[in-house]
Amino acid sequence: MILRFGAVAAAAFVVLAVVSCATSSGTLADKVLEAEDADEDGPAPPPPEGVEGLEIRTDPDGAAVWLNNRYQGTTPLVIGGLARGTYRLVITHKGYHDTVVWLDYPGGSMAYQIALDPILGFVQVDVYPSDAEVALGDKRISRGITPVPVGSYSVKASAFGYIEWRGRITVWENIVTPIAIDLEPAPFAISPPSISRPVVNPGNAGLLGSLEARFDVTGPGSASVTINDWLGHQVHQESLPGFRTWSQRFRWRPSDAIPDGEYSLVISGLGRDGLESRQEGSFTIDRTVRIAPRSSWSGGSGLLYVSTAEALPLRSFQASLVGLAYANPYKDQLQAPIQLSLRAGLGGHVEFDVAAGAILTGATPPIFGSLLLRWQLAAPTRPVGVGVAVEGKAALQGVPGTGILTTDTFANFSGISLGVPIQLTIGQVSLLAEPAVLTSAWQVDYDSDPVTSTSPASWMYWKAGLMLDTGAFVAGVSASARSGSLPYGVFSIDLPVQAGVEFHWLLPDTHVLLGGAFAGEFESPTSLYWMGGISLGLLF
Known part of the structure; x- marks a missing residue:
């Protein structure tokens, strides 16, 4: 070039x-008239409440200001301690014409604003x-x-x-x-493909069950993509449209006839200049890897009150926002828990979940948060299979500046817990169960205000659920019961219990999730409450 x-x-x-008259020079009278008559500057808003003095604002900020030949600072600024009178104001900024005006300052608060002339x-x-x-x-x-x-x-x-x-x-x-x-012509070349999901399960819904590879080309040409199995046998070949721009994308959903295993993706191209280019990538087909919408309401992904024995694969994640509300018009009472959660696959059958939120009330809202790490020991294969996992969780809930919250609405009380999710899958239906033990520095007490003193205790959570999972649509019912204090109360139930129903829908050909839930706590026919709401999320 x-x-x-x-x-x-x-x-x-x-x-x-054309520009012979548009120079940085000019008479002082001209600049005073321009500053006074420029419609685009307009009247400046009043200075902030309680600030006395001459406020100078410029567009852009950072202009140097002199008042009666004394340097005052850079904009925006307020010059205080001025007596009433007429002042010579000079504003300079690198790359802009100097502004020189005479200002009549009446005392008190006054604002001067100007757009500098580049x-x-x-x-x-x-x-x-x-x-x-x-x-x-x-x-x-x-x-x-x-x-x-x-x-x-x-x-x-x-x-x-x-x-x-x-x-x-x-x-x-x-x-x-x-x-x-x-510009000089670029020799035709294809970049190595970037495969968004190295493990693909064609049984996952929509985009989650497809292989997606992205690559770049340097110029016009054509190419084909070949999929080979671990023995080098071709299982799929596809010609790509002619290249008209740098960024390219290839998407493929394996058929049911293609077995699980290691595969290679080969891109072979020919440029308009006659040059050839070839790149290769690899991926795995594994139908035990499940990517589907899950709730993290009680700190671990699954249904509202019980975890599944699953782990997201590497590079997959779900981010969700859920909001439920309970209103009692007779008591003028509103409670609206809002939770933001993230679950991510770390590879090696390990998933990391984090959740945080607040309970919106008329007073200072309680806040809560939890961290969870899950290790999948066995995947719940389809059509019939049993999955087992181990998960550890740390949770904390309290009222800022007051103390630890002693209610247990989310079955996610402050403390350290260890659980064993078990999942029996039969087709699209899964039975879920999870025994979990929690050790806390505080005790559950629905009649107590937030506390600052400790009272160590341990108890069991007995959790169960029934889940329908078609891939794009998930619905379920779940419940959690808390035992008495360990070791003697392991098989007793400490009321109230928590239960809920929910659904999640992955919108077709997108990564967007919509959902709804109806949940509550139950102690007796006269001592219970319900809350309902919606959820939004993204699943990749």
Whole structure:
């Protein structure tokens, strides 16, 4: 490529003729009149309440301010301790014309605001090919003459099928700086593919059950993708559309006839220039890897009150926001728990869950949070299978500035717990069970205010649920009961118990989740409450 800097005499003459009156000089009277009469500046908002003095604001900020030849600082600023009178105000900023005005200050609070006038130069762009994109700094510019603020700029020119060019120029006041760029053709090449999910289960719903590979090409051409098994046998081949831009994507959903195992993805391309390029990637098909919507209401992913014996694969995650509400119009009472949760696959059959939220009430809202690590020991295969996992969790809930919350609405009380989720899957239905033991520095007490003193205790959670999972749609019912204090109360039940029903829907051909839940606590027919709400999320 060639960068040609030279005189553009005719264009420079025209531009200089147009801008001959737009210089940084001028009489003081002219500048005073401009400052007083400029409609675009307009009246400034009053200074902040309680601030006395002359407030100076500029667009952009960071301008230096002098008042009666004494430096005051940079904008925005408030100059206090001024007597009433007329003051000479000078505002300077690199790359902008100086502003000089006389201000009549009446005392008290006064605001002066002005948009500074940039000092301009010009660039003239001539680039080949004509459809190339040229960027001056972070701004795209067109061919021809363009006014720009003076200064030093990076220049980038790019076009599909050509080698990107980068350079640097300096723009001076009222001077036309020519930029002429000839881009050189780029040899055809394909980049190594980036496979978004290295383990694919075609039984997962929608996009979650597909292989997606992204790669770049340097120029026009064509290519085909071949999928080979671990023995090198071809199981799929597909021709791609002709390349018209750099970024490319290939998506493929394995059929039921393709078995689990290791596979390779081969991209073979031919450029318009006759050059060949070949790249390869690898992935695994594993139908035991389940990616489906789950709730993290009680700190671990599954249903509202019981965990599943599953772990997301590496690079998969789910982020969800759920909000439930309970209202009692007779007591003028509102409780609205809101929770944000994230579950992520760490690889090696390990999943990490984190949840945090608050219970919106009329008083200071209690807040809660938990961290959970789950290790899947056995996957619940389909159509019939049993899954087992081990999970450890740390949770904390309290009222800021007051103490630890002693209610147990979420079956996720403050403390350290260890649970064993068990999942029996028969087709699309799963029976869930989880015994968990929790050790806490506090005890559950629904009649107590938040506490600051400790009272160590341990107890069991007995959790169970029934889940329908079609992949794109999940529904279930779950419950959790808390035992008496260990060791003697292991088989007793300490009321209330928690229970709920829920559903989650993965919108077709998206990663967006919608859901709803109806849950509550139950102690007796006259001592219970319900809360209901919705959830939104993303699943990748």
